Amino acid sequence: MKIKNILITFVSAIALLFSTSVVSFAKVVGDKIILGAAISLTGKYSSNGVHTQNGYNMAVDRINSMGGVKVGGKTYKFDIIYYDDESNPKRAAQLAERLISQDKVEFMLGPYSSGLTKAIAPVTEKYGVPMVEANGASRSLFTKGYKYLFAVLAPANLYLDVAIRTAVELNGGKGVRIAQAFEQDAFSQDVRLGILDAAKETGSEIIIDDKLPKELNDMAATLVKVKQMKPDVLVVSGHTKGALTAIRQISEMKVDVPMLAMTHCDAAKLSKQHGKNSQYALCASQWHKTLTYKDDFFKDGMTYAADFEKEFGYDPPYQSAESSAALLVFKDAFERANTFDQKKVRDALAATNMQTFYGNIKFAPGGQNVDKPMVLFQVMCDDAGKCENKVVAPLKWASAELIHPVPKWSER
Amino acid sequence: MDFLVFQYPMITVQACLDGLLLGILFALIAYGMALQWGVMNIINIAQGDLVILGGYIAYFMYLYGIHPAWGVIVSPIIMYFVGIAIYKLVINKVVDRDLFISILATFGISILFMQLMNFAFGADVVLANSGYGTTMLFDNNVVLPNSKIFSAFISIVFAICLVVYMKRSKLGRAIRATAQNARAAKILGVDTEKVYAATFGINAALCGVAGALISITFTIHPYMGLPYTIRSFMIVIVAGLGNLPGVAMSGMGLGIFEEFADYILGTEFRIGSVFLLLVLILVYRRFKLSRKREYLK
Numbered sequence: 136m137k138i139k140n141i142l143i144t145f146v147s148a149i150a151l152l153f154s155t156s157v158v159s160f161a162k163v164v165g166d167k168i169i170l171g172a173a174i175s176l177t178g179k180y181s182s183n184g185v186h187t188q189n190g191y192n193m194a195v196d197r198i199n200s201m202g203g204v205k206v207g208g209k210t211y212k213f214d215i216i217y218y219d220d221e222s223n224p225k226r227a228a229q230l231a232e233r234l235i236s237q238d239k240v241e242f243m244l245g246p247y248s249s250g251l252t253k254a255i256a257p258v259t260e261k262y263g264v265p266m267v268e269a270n271g272a273s274r275s276l277f278t279k280g281y282k283y284l285f286a287v288l289a290p291a292n293l294y295l296d297v298a299i300r301t302a303v304e305l306n307g308g309k310g311v312r313i314a315q316a317f318e319q320d321a322f323s324q325d326v327r328l329g330i331l332d333a334a335k336e337t338g339s340e341i342i343i344d345d346k347l348p349k350e351l352n353d354m355a356a357t358l359v360k361v362k363q364m365k366p367d368v369l370v371v372s373g374h375t376k377g378a379l380t381a382i383r384q385i386s387e388m389k390v391d392v393p394m395l396a397m398t399h400c401d402a403a404k405l406s407k408q409h410g411k412n413s414q415y416a417l418c419a420s421q422w423h424k425t426l427t428y429k430d431d432f433f434k435d436g437m438t439y440a441a442d443f444e445k446e447f448g449y450d451p452p453y454q455s456a457e458s459s460a461a462l463l464v465f466k467d468a469f470e471r472a473n474t475f476d477q478k479k480v481r482d483a484l485a486a487t488n489m490q491t492f493y494g495n496i497k498f499a500p501g502g503q504n505v506d507k508p509m510v511l512f513q514v515m516c517d518d519a520g521k522c523e524n525k526v527v528a529p530l531k532w533a534s535a536e537l538i539h540p541v542p543k544w545s546e547r
Numbered sequence: 548m549d550f551l552v553f554q555y556p557m558i559t560v561q562a563c564l565d566g567l568l569l570g571i572l573f574a575l576i577a578y579g580m581a582l583q584w585g586v587m588n589i590i591n592i593a594q595g596d597l598v599i600l601g602g603y604i605a606y607f608m609y610l611y612g613i614h615p616a617w618g619v620i621v622s623p624i625i626m627y628f629v630g631i632a633i634y635k636l637v638i639n640k641v642v643d644r645d646l647f648i649s650i651l652a653t654f655g656i657s658i659l660f661m662q663l664m665n666f667a668f669g670a671d672v673v674l675a676n677s678g679y680g681t682t683m684l685f686d687n688n689v690v691l692p693n694s695k696i697f698s699a700f701i702s703i704v705f706a707i708c709l710v711v712y713m714k715r716s717k718l719g720r721a722i723r724a725t726a727q728n729a730r731a732a733k734i735l736g737v738d739t740e741k742v743y744a745a746t747f748g749i750n751a752a753l754c755g756v757a758g759a760l761i762s763i764t765f766t767i768h769p770y771m772g773l774p775y776t777i778r779s780f781m782i783v784i785v786a787g788l789g790n791l792p793g794v795a796m797s798g799m800g801l802g803i804f805e806e807f808a809d810y811i812l813g814t815e816f817r818i819g820s821v822f823l824l825l826v827l828i829l830v831y832r833r834f835k836l837s838r839k840r841e842y843l844k
Contacts (some may be wrong), residue, residue, distance in 0.1 A: 258838065379674060
């Protein structure tokens with residue numbers, strides 16, 4: 136019995152020693168560059184967390200199979216340590232600490248959502264760990280003076296201002312009357328700020344300005360007001376539940392509004408869950424597969440979408456595409472820095488100027504990507520009820536013409 | 548503050564009707580809570596999560612091409628057995644303990660259910676489309692989605708069935724006897740263990756019906772249960788236990804209150820206003836009680 140106990144102690148001591156010794160060299164082990172990421176694999180963000188993880192994994196496999204990363208004449212491969220942050224900002228910050236101080240990770244990838252990125256950014260900043268993130272768009276992330284935070288996506292305040300500008304343009308340059316309803320979270324409130332700016336610049340008037348609760352599943356009151364006040368544009372942003380609730384109630388209450396603009400339509404699988412009722416909705420998107428950006432790894436959007444579908448069995452939402460792009464940015468920066476020194480990699484990241492299948496990437500001093508406009512797509516359905524998202528703005532990438540004003544419910 | 552609701556009479560009518568239809572649905576959930584609170588002296592924090600689980604049953608029927616309205620029949624049947632299972636596993640161990648233990652236990656069940664639903668069904672917001680269309684009243688100025696009318700109608704049907712069942716059936720009488728005095732009922736030969744299990748099952752079944760209706764009318768999500776728990780708690784607090792007309796009235800009252808709070812204070816305070824009302828009512832009750840000195844301090 137005694138011998139057995141001693142044996143167990145001995146074996147576990149060796150195991151412990153072995154595990155710590157592996158982990159403590161985690162930055163670059165052999166030919167591997169190890170990145171750390173806390174991602175929401177459970178909890179309320181888990182579906183988008185999984186999209187993010189799939190995007191990361193797809194890019195890691197692709198880059199590794201196409202020759203890896205060349206630094207100092209040697210070829211390295213990417214590897215990612217994932218932890219589940221349970222969609223909880225506190226947990227995310229703890230995990231970032233753990234990745235950096237225990238696992239000795241020296242480069243990080245971002246989590247999903249602005250809220251969690253906000254929780255992690257102070258930690259990576261404290262340790263001087265460069266983080267490329269692909270899913271935190273809140274403007275407040277880029278006004279704090281973070282030096283080690285880089286976002287491949289356009290900031291939240293740019294999500295829907297294209298819609299307002301388009302509406303004004305179609306109104307002959309005159310201001311429009313806007314009704315808006317936004318959830319009370321960092322992201323949606325930033326989208327709201329963008330609308331306020333656009334309204335001010337175009338001389339538009341905001342006639343309804345509602346805030347939606349976190350537990351939102353009924354926005355009938357807002358829609359009744361819209362029915363009475365007849366605005367030119369209705370803007371809704373409340374993640375997937377906002378998009379789904381809005382379409383359900385707009386179609387049930389037969390609310391006629393010339394332009395309906397939203398966020399998170401593709402994450403909400405609007406056209407699948409609502410079919411023809413979602414027709415004509417305008418949606419802000421970071422990316423769409425029909426855009427014609429190119430790179431050497433994924434070729435272009437269409438090829439990326441086809442490869443992604445083959446691997447994961449569904450059409451990639453933009454959350455996956457931008458996550459894949461984050462890895463391309465890291466690879467490019469490592470090769471230009473030609474070292475694993477964090478400071479030099481950080482400087483190389485700051486000097487990034489490249490095109491990926493996801494879009495052009497060039498960081499402003501605040502860390503946001505300023506070289507990639509948002510696109511708007513419109514849900515369009517054929518007579519058989521099959522719906523598709525088609526890019527309608529900006530005109531450069533438009534694959535269909537914007538249908539405006541939206542036909543009345545009585546005429547559909 | 549926004550008083551648009553009073554400026555247009557049609558909005559007032561709309562708010563009242565919306566609130567009424569919503570309130571009837573709330574009352575159904577609250578009735579289940581009142582029933583098991585009265586019989587077993589348990590405040591079920593997992594009430595809202597049972598509702599959401601019921602909603603997912605209807606949603607899955609919808610996914611497999613069955614009309615989600617059938618969910619109001621299938622969902623309570625499944626949920627009844629889920630309720631019995633929860634009772635056998637957890638509730639029967641806390642049923643005689645004090646309220647605090649039962650609140651903790653059901654709180655635990657609530658967290659477990661949320662995570663399990665998230666694990667099993669994913670964190671996406673989902674809904675089931677009934678395709679019921681819309682009713683327009685007053686020259687198209689008031690719109691009522693037929694799904695809301697359907698929910699209210701079904702809720703009323705189930706409430707009436709339950710009342711009749713409680714009055715007429717043997718089990719119903721046993722439940723009422725246990726609620727009045729569990730010990731006396733036991734002495735007179737009522738198997739209270741069975742009664743408790745059935746009560747919890749019936750409560751879960753009611754939640755199942757309500758959940759199916761919510762998936763047809765609104766949206767469901769693994770973490771959306773708590774507001775339904777709070778609302779039913781609130782309704783029961785106002786109406787008292789074992790008082791079905793009271794539950795129905797206070798349910799409808801709450802529905803209308805919520806709608807008006809939504810218009811006047813803004814949608815962001817909709818659920819907040821329910822919490823506020825709850826606090827006010829509790830404070831008022833305590834105040835009233837302490838004046839009457841009905842309980843020992």
